[in-house]
Amino acid sequence: MADGMKRVGLLGYPLGHSLSPAFQQAALDACGIAARYELWPTPPEAVPALVASLRQPDAFGCNVTIPHKERVVGLVDEAAPAVARLGAANTLVRLAGGRLRADNTDLYGFARTLAEAGLALRSATAVVLGAGGAARAVLVALAEAGVARLIVANRHPERAARLVAALGLTGIATAAPLADAALRPWLPGAALIVNATAVGWHGDETPLDPDLLPAGAAVYDLTYRSTALLRAARARGLLALDGLRMLVYQGARSFELWTGRAAPLPVMLAAAEAALAARERAS
Numbered sequence: 001m002a003d004g005m006k007r008v009g010l011l012g013y014p015l016g017h018s019l020s021p022a023f024q025q026a027a028l029d030a031c032g033i034a035a036r037y038e039l040w041p042t043p044p045e046a047v048p049a050l051v052a053s054l055r056q057p058d059a060f061g062c063n064v065t066i067p068h069k070e071r072v073v074g075l076v077d078e079a080a081p082a083v084a085r086l087g088a089a090n091t092l093v094r095l096a097g098g099r100l101r102a103d104n105t106d107l108y109g110f111a112r113t114l115a116e117a118g119l120a121l122r123s124a125t126a127v128v129l130g131a132g133g134a135a136r137a138v139l140v141a142l143a144e145a146g147v148a149r150l151i152v153a154n155r156h157p158e159r160a161a162r163l164v165a166a167l168g169l170t171g172i173a174t175a176a177p178l179a180d181a182a183l184r185p186w187l188p189g190a191a192l193i194v195n196a197t198a199v200g201w202h203g204d205e206t207p208l209d210p211d212l213l214p215a216g217a218a219v220y221d222l223t224y225r226s227t228a229l230l231r232a233a234r235a236r237g238l239l240a241l242d243g244l245r246m247l248v249y250q251g252a253r254s255f256e257l258w259t260g261r262a263a264p265l266p267v268m269l270a271a272a273e274a275a276l277a278a279r280e281r282a283s
């Protein structure tokens with residue numbers, strides 16, 4: 001940029017109402033870093049040129065979201081171990097000399113929230129609803145946390161089976177349809193139920209019958225709103241976690257990779273909460 005500002009942004013297509021610009025810009029400003037965080041909606045055919053542009057000295061890198069998380073891995077010079085484990089990247093970082101490195105901070109973001117919640121998952125059973133990009137990070141984090149059994153339920157169950165195989169989790173994970181009848185046998189013994197589907201963003205829709213939530217389980221919904229599933233979990237006295245902290249933690253780790261500075265977490269959390277509240281008032 002001619003004005004000396006660094007640039008960083010979110011690469012995806014299409015891009016809806018992302019909270020990342022609000023909390024990333026707040027972090028850059030709080031640290032006195034002259035940079036702008038922008039939305040870069042980029043159709044598939046334009047992704048190679050956009051990624052190549054990040055080699056310029058004025059770029060920090062970018063976050064990556066659907067549908068480009070897998071595609072970008074083939075466009076960079078090196079990849080962090082998390083990218084190899086997940087087969088997908090959510091962060092690109094410009095290194096010295098214009099080299100590009102892919103990383104995946106979703107894994108860190110989810111794992112950190114699990115640790116903060118103090119859940120005892122070693123030898124436990126976890127039920128994961130969804131088999132998209134978010135479920136990848138969730139499944140790898142849960143496997144690394146030592147769960148003994150994973151049930152991966154998806155509307156298109158063949159996608160769940162493919163994901164289990166791709167992540168090398170066939171020894172502990174079982175694919176299932178996203179249907180109450182299919183989940184009923186597994187739920188009573190589950191210590192954690194994660195909603196990694198897009199169901200819950202609108203109205204009171206739930207990915208499974210809330211009456212099936214078992215006593216003693218924690219319920220984690222990756223959406224950032226108080227969904228009907230989370231409200232039902234709270235009404236039963238269950239630990240209920242939403243996805244806002246995971247979002248902010250993955251962004252904080254990306255910020256640190258781009259800037260080499262400690263992320264101002266309280267600033268980022270406050271900015272994310274304010275942007276979410278503004279979005280909910282507007283909808």
Ligand code: NAP
Pocket residue numbers: 066106109129130131132133134135154155156157159178196197198199201222223224243244246247248250
């Ligand atoms: P994705 O790759 O597009 O996957 C979407 C998932 O939702 C798939 O499992 C899909 O099932 C399922 N789904 C969509 N519509 C459905 C419906 N009507 N009924 C049943 N299942 C449905 O998206 P993603 O990136 O994994 O995101 C999934 C959710 O996680 C979203 O709500 C997203 O906002 C959230 N997320 C949160 C964070 C965070 O940091 N908190 C990070 C990433 C994502 P099929 O495969 O059968 O289509």
